Amino acid sequence: MFFRLFFAGVLFFCFGGHVFAAPLTSEERRGVQEERAQARQEAQEERKAVREQVRDERQADLSERFCERFSQMQSRLSENMIGRVLRFEQNYDNRLDKLEAQFDQQDARLANRREQAEEKRSELFSHILSGELTDEQRDQVLAFQQTVQNAVSVRHSAVDEALSSYRSGVLDLLSLRKTAVDEAVENYSAAVSAAVEDASSLCGSEDFVNVRLTLQETLSDARDDFRQARESVDDIGENIRLLADVRRDSVHSAFDDFRVVMDGVRLGLEELSLE
Incomplete structure (x- = not known):
């Protein structure tokens, strides 16, 4: 051994x-x-x-x-986007319904005030015409009444136009915002689909870590683009305030012109020395 x-x-x-x-x-x-x-x-x-x-x-x-997991991932991303779109559509519809209700209430109040004012003017001139008047005085009162009626019609038209312009402007802003958001949604969905398809085609042929990182970066860029597109059209409040300012100035101008006419009619009636 x-x-x-x-x-x-x-x-x-x-x-x-x-x-x-x-x-x-x-x-x-x-x-x-x-x-x-x-x-x-x-x-x-x-x-x-x-x-x-x-x-x-x-x-x-x-x-x-x-x-x-690609098919599952794409399905989940699509579901999330569909949820966002549905919420936006619901908010858009709710806002339109609310605006239409506000417009209807405004129209009802305006019509009621105009009716009351018309009754008061009619009562005033009926009272004047029921007195003892000369033919000349009666003709002058009737002329003043027609002047007032014409001024009322002009004021109503100016106010109605101001309200209509404001409402059309608001609805146009909302419509443009919806169109922009719809376009942003389409771009985001297309970017997500392209990113997932590219990553899916590279699976098995390249390092999956690089594929995953590239996919994450692409999806992140798509989300950023979508968010920026939303933010660029979300804040329409300033534009609505500008429309409201134009409406207010137009209404004030219409009432100022009407008051000038009414002051002239009032002076004319006083000069008639009606008892």
Whole structure:
């Protein structure tokens, strides 16, 4: 039986039932050290290969699962966008209904005030004409009455036009906003579909990590573009305030012109010295 063992720089070997020990030469020691270094290197390379294999298998599994989720991902993104669109459509319809209700209430109040004012004017001139008047005075009163009626008609037309312009402007702003949002939705949906299709076509042929990062960046850019498009048309309050200012100025101007006419009629009636 023969074996040998190297320990602590000494070579032990057994032969014929006897154990012998002999120190190694420097060349033998160097050879043993090289063998050990080679063995350690081979062990490290083997462990590295095992780790890489495990990592590749894990990455392949993640890549496969990532690629399998594309249809689900696109469906989820589409559902989210559909939800946004439905909420916007609902808000748009609610706002239109609210505006129409406000316009109807304004028209009803305006018609009621005009009817009451017309009754008062009619009563005033009926009272004047029921008095003792000369033919000339009666003709002048009737002329004043016609002047007032004409001024009322002019004022009504100016006010109606101001209200109509304001309402048309508001509805146009809302319509333009809806059109812009619809376009933004279409652009976003197209960008999402293109991004998902591109990523799906690259699955399996490229590193899925890069594919995923590219997809995330593309979707993020699409969301930013959609948000910016929404923000550019969401704030229409300032434009509505400008329309309201124009409406107010037009109505004030109409009433100022009417008051000028009424002041002239009032002076004319006073000059008639009616009792």
